[in-house]
Amino acid sequence: xxxxxxxxxxxxxxxxxxxxxxxxxxxxxxxxxxxxxxxxxxxxxxxxxxxxxxxxxxxxxxxxxxxxxxxxxxxxxxxxxxxxxxxxxxxxxxxxxxxxxxxxxxxxxxxxxxxxxxxxxxxxxxxxxxxxxxxxxxxxxxxxxxxxxxxxxxxxxxxxxxxxxxxxxxxxxxxxxxxxxxxxxxxxxxxxxxxxxxxxxxxxxxxxxxxxxxxxxxxxxxxxxxxxxxxxxxxxxxxxxxxxxxxxxxxxxxxxxxxxxxxxxxxxxxxxxxxxxxxxxxxxxxxxxxxxxxxxxxxxxxxxxxxxxxxxxxxxxxxxxxxxxxxxxxxxxxxxxxxxxxxxxxxxxxxxxxxxxxxxxxxxxxxxxxxxxxxxxxxxxxxxxxxxxxxxxxxxxxxxxxxxxxxxxxxxxxxxxxxxxxxxxxxxxxxxxxxxxxxxxxxxxxxxxxxxxxxxxxxxxxxxxxxxxxxxxxxxxxxxxxxxxxxxxxxxxxxxxxxxxxxx
Amino acid sequence: xxxxxxxxxxxxxxxxxxxxxxxxxxxxxxxxxxxxxxxxxxxxxxxxxxxxxxxxxxxxxxxxxxxxxxxxxxxxxxxxxxxxxxxxxxxxxxxxxxxxxxxxxxxxxxxxxxxxxxxxxxxx
Numbered sequence: 276x277x278x279x280x281x282x283x284x285x286x287x288x289x290x291x292x293x294x295x296x297x298x299x300x301x302x303x304x305x306x307x308x309x310x311x312x313x314x315x316x317x318x319x320x321x322x323x324x325x326x327x328x329x330x331x332x333x334x335x336x337x338x339x340x341x342x343x344x345x346x347x348x349x350x351x352x353x354x355x356x357x358x359x360x361x362x363x364x365x366x367x368x369x370x371x372x373x374x375x376x377x378x379x380x381x382x383x384x385x386x387x388x389x390x391x392x393x394x395x396x397x398x399x400x401x402x403x404x405x406x407x408x409x410x411x412x413x414x415x416x417x418x419x420x421x422x423x424x425x426x427x428x429x430x431x432x433x434x435x436x437x438x439x440x441x442x443x444x445x446x447x448x449x450x451x452x453x454x455x456x457x458x459x460x461x462x463x464x465x466x467x468x469x470x471x472x473x474x475x476x477x478x479x480x481x482x483x484x485x486x487x488x489x490x491x492x493x494x495x496x497x498x499x500x501x502x503x504x505x506x507x508x509x510x511x512x513x514x515x516x517x518x519x520x521x522x523x524x525x526x527x528x529x530x531x532x533x534x535x536x537x538x539x540x541x542x543x544x545x546x547x548x549x550x551x552x553x554x555x556x557x558x559x560x561x562x563x564x565x566x567x568x569x570x571x572x573x574x575x576x577x578x579x580x581x582x583x584x585x586x587x588x589x590x591x592x593x594x595x596x597x598x599x600x601x602x603x604x605x606x607x608x609x610x611x612x613x614x615x616x617x618x619x620x621x622x623x624x625x626x627x628x629x630x631x632x633x634x635x636x637x638x639x640x641x642x643x644x645x646x647x648x649x650x651x652x653x654x655x656x657x658x659x660x661x662x663x664x665x666x667x668x669x670x671x672x673x674x675x676x677x678x679x680x681x682x683x684x685x686x687x688x689x690x691x692x693x694x695x696x697x698x699x700x701x702x703x704x705x706x707x708x709x710x711x712x713x714x715x716x717x718x719x720x721x722x723x724x725x726x727x728x729x730x731x732x733x734x735x736x737x738x739x740x741x742x743x744x745x746x747x748x749x750x751x752x753x754x755x756x757x758x759x760x761x762x763x764x765x766x767x768x769x770x771x772x773x774x775x776x777x778x779x
Numbered sequence: 780x781x782x783x784x785x786x787x788x789x790x791x792x793x794x795x796x797x798x799x800x801x802x803x804x805x806x807x808x809x810x811x812x813x814x815x816x817x818x819x820x821x822x823x824x825x826x827x828x829x830x831x832x833x834x835x836x837x838x839x840x841x842x843x844x845x846x847x848x849x850x851x852x853x854x855x856x857x858x859x860x861x862x863x864x865x866x867x868x869x870x871x872x873x874x875x876x877x878x879x880x881x882x883x884x885x886x887x888x889x890x891x892x893x894x895x896x897x898x899x900x901x902x903x
Contacts, residue, residue: 449875
């Protein structure tokens with residue numbers, strides 16, 4: 276008899292799917308919204324229980340779906356790292372929903388709100404499944420579910436430019452999933468299995484015999500390229516700024532903070548569990564990932580410097596941050612991957628905080644988005660101003676905040692590798708570039724405009740939008756605390772990540 | 780050389796078709812043609828998967844009255860994957876067609892370059 280807690284990963288995926296179906300039947304948007312938040316809360320608790328159970332007992336368990344034993348059937352695998360990721364993801368999901376609540380009710384027609392919640396629930400289910408799955412094809416199916424849900428979240432704010440951003444996002448995603456699909460087809464043709472443990476055994480046997488090395492490398496390359504396109508790896512990031520910058524606040528926060536991480540986690544699982552790191556290093560795939568990561572860190576920031584639309588600036592900054600994560604993977608060592616995992620957590624807290632605060636700052640500035648119209652907006656909502664400042668400082672890498680710690684771990688992970696010089700150079704360059712666009716943004720929101728300008732700006736702002744926003748304030752405070760926790764209590768969290776990686 | 784190609788004729792066709800579909804999806808500016816490209820690309824993968832599980836002379840793995848003869852059946856797992864893949868591909872096609880229809884109603888064109896210019900103007 277297995278311990279009851281081992282059912283929780285499956286329960287959480289199932290719960291999110293059921294909540295999605297229930298939301299479709301609800302008529303009132305508010306009811307659907309609260310149902311979604313409650314379900315995300317329950318999932319956070321369930322994942323927290325899994326985390327405590329796996330971390331304390333130092334184990335990873337595999338949960339077979341149905342009654343078909345491995346090599347057939349379908350399975351879920353959960354260890355400390357998976358549980359840590361799902362706990363963070365579902366917690367951030369609630370905070371993003373709360374932080375953008377007012378914008379959500381403003382941007383989306385009331386009769387469409389239940390459908391929006393359906394998509395949020397589907398996305399939650401897809402994220403959980405991408406993290407927990409032990410079957411490659413299940414991974415593919417949930418990639419597509421999350422594609423549809425993410426596109427629906429972008430187009431929810433029903434205006435022209437958003438529709439066009441959505442269709443570009445959709446076609447880029449289709450390309451990515453097409454490459455992933457043909458990649459896993461090559462993998463099956465070489466290994467015969469798609470369940471990760473058996474596929475891994477087959478890969479190990481093939482590597483020993485030296486047969487089919489070329490198809491395996493091709494499969495690995497296609498999988499990296501496919502998931503790279505979907506998670507906005509550098510040369511494939513063109514769709515991201517429009518899609519993430521134009522959507523409503525909650526969508527931007529969820530897409531930038533969480534959805535990209537789902538694909539990255541699947542890539543990590545494929546790297547560690549199926550192909551193994553040695554294989555990626557021998558075939559040079561890690562070098563490709565490292566190169567694109569480094570380029571992304573620089574060019575994402577360069578794109579952000581040219582941007583005056585605050586949300587699009589944050590979207591470009593996501594490209595750079597994804598670059599950091601890929602750089603960690605590209606180092607090809609456990610230390611590099613642990614640092615990248617830590618950065619996944621930091622970015623999952625930091626970017627939703629920035630997006631929610633940016634959304635709130637533009638709400639109190641009569642829904643203007645360009646930096647010059649946001650002058651002095653921090654004084655109109657102090658929490659949003661402080662939140663944006665903390666987030667920006669963490670992105671730049673100020674000590675005590677999460678961003679500093681992940682940069683430190685990334686830098687120290689690069690020391691034993693052969694690329695120390697380049698990695699440290701780009702890390703320093705990217706820090707300077709980050710400061711180059713975040714500091715002007717901070718100055719813009721904290722410098723008071725002249726009274727006439729402010730009056731002219733606020734003339735067409737509705738008074739209820741200027742009023743105190745309780746859910747937003749609560750969410751921002753929690754996210755700020757989260758960044759400080761990641762920055763100060765980094766060691767226990769790193770222990771969990773390392774334990775998770777050792778058991779992967 | 781020719782023998783190898785003939786032996787792997789399904790794989791060769793699939794890779795060619797995949798390339799055609801992928802380039803269409805990447806380079807076409809007409810949104811509907813992009814959708815067609817996506818469908819060609821996915822069909823190529825299904826062809827490859829179906830040919831992987833097929834064994835010459837064997838039949839569909841339908842078990843009759845509890846008696847299973849593994850030696851007579853083709854490998855059912857790739858066929859199962861094809862079925863799932865088709866479902867995914869159909870729903871994505873439906874979603875993108877609905878989105879294209881909506882864009883056409885609003886802008887009266889489905890040319891991506893033109894649409895992007897129009898969106899830029901609207902943004903300013």
